[in-house]
Amino acid sequence: MIRLEGISKSFAGKDGPVPALDGIDLSVARGEIFGIIGSSGAGKSTLVRLINLLERPTGGEVFVAGERVTDAKGERLRELRRSIGMVFQHFNLLSARTVAGNVAYPLELTGRYGKAEIAARVAALLARVGLSEHAHKYPRQLSGGQKQRVGIARALACEPQVLLCDEATSALDPQTTGAVLDLLRQINRDLGVTIVLITHEMDVIRRTCDRVAVLDRGRVVEEGPVTEVFLHPRHAATLRLVREAEPDGGWLDAAAAADLGGRTVRLTFTGPAAHKPILGRIARENAVDYGILAGRVGHIREAPYAQFIVSLAGRDVAGAIAGLRASGVDVELQGGDIPASPARIEERPRHVV
Structure with missing residues (x-):
């Protein structure tokens, strides 16, 4: 659905061009929820604005729905932007318009719809986002979560193929964030809209996305299915984000491991496997004692997971490890390679297709 090839972007600076993105290659499949995550200043917002050409790349090519759009102008550019809805961090609602008026605005701008058609479309969109009873209120009368729902309805007004969400939940409390993410997943499921979600929060990615790319200093340093990237981070930037989401992060300090x-x-x-007593059974079968040293349990989207760092000792540790692997458990031998800090994780990008 979306393909970026060799994308670079620089901005004019006092002492010359300042690079924001460097050599970005990304593909987003039709109908998936694709996350782009990174810390502040990594280039996330610049990257997402290149997809609908709110920013033009300094180099490289942008393709949407199989068509090269890098140089789109005039009516072609307007058509492109109508096919790509955008949801903003701070809502960007028109304060002088009602909720219904905000959702109607992009439809009015096209000049293609009559009043009755616009009214019907707005009513359907407000019902979808659960705001039918708020149609005649103004943005100042709404909560943050309600404002973002209006923003989502407005972004869907012209029936886009793609929805870009730029830090769409960053201004919301955790409970409201969960409700908005559930809404985005429902829209993706019901309408088949491809969603690109920009965030600095690993928990948002874990709960929502199919695949993720990690951006660090303008480069993609890691990419793959969320389960793989979240549970087996290979780059320092990814590990930092995982640890921010879960302070103990399921990792063990090397100093503690040495003892x-x-x-x-x-x-x-x-x-x-996350709900089965596999570890206990394997330990008994191989006369092995185990101690759980660190760990985490949760869900990645609907899929449960559990990850533990365990010390194994006893009669047949090698047999226990083989038994765990035969039971579908991913086993990583830690030894001297236990990640103690992000600096210990490899700096090479890892791409998983």
């Missing part, structure tokens, strides 16, 4: 006896492993259970 442990036995074999230290990281076990990752996904799907049905």
Whole structure:
């Protein structure tokens, strides 16, 4: 649906061009929710604004729905932007217009619809986002979550193929964030709209996206399915984001590991395995004792997962490790390679298709 090839972007600075993006190659499949995550200043917002050409790339090509759009102008550019809705961090609602008026505005701008058609479309969109009873209120009368729902309805007004969400939940409290993310997933499921979600919060990615790209200093340093990237981060930037989402992060300090006896492993259970007593059974079968040193349990979208760092000691540790792997558990031998800090994680990008 979206393809970026060799994208670079620089801005004019006091001492010459300042690079914001460098050599970005990304593909977003039709109908998926694709996350782009990175810390402040990584280039996320610049990247998403290149998709609908609110910013023009300094180099490289932008393709949407198989068509090269890098140089689109005039009516072609207007058509492109109508096919790509955008949801903003701070809502960007028109304060002098009602909720219904805000949603109607992009339809009015096209000049293609009559009043009755616009009214029907607005009513359907407000029903979809759960705001039918607020149609005649003004933005100042709404909560933050309600304002963002208006923003989503407005972005859907022209029936776009793509929805760009630029830090769409950053201004919201955790409970409201969850409700907005549920709405985006429902829209993706019901309408088949491709969603590109920009955020600096790993938890938003974990709960919502199919795949994710990690951006650091203007480059994609890691990319793949959310389960893989979240549970097995390969780059320092990714590990920092995981740790911010979960302070203990399921990681063990190397200093603590040095004092442990036995074999230290990281076990990752996904799907049905996350709810089965596999570790206890394997330990009994191989006469192995285990101690759980760190861990986390949760869901990535609807899929359950559990990840533990465990010390194994006893009669047949090698047999226990083989048994865990045969039972569908991902086993990583930690030894001297236990990540103690982001600096210990490899700096090479990892791409998983």
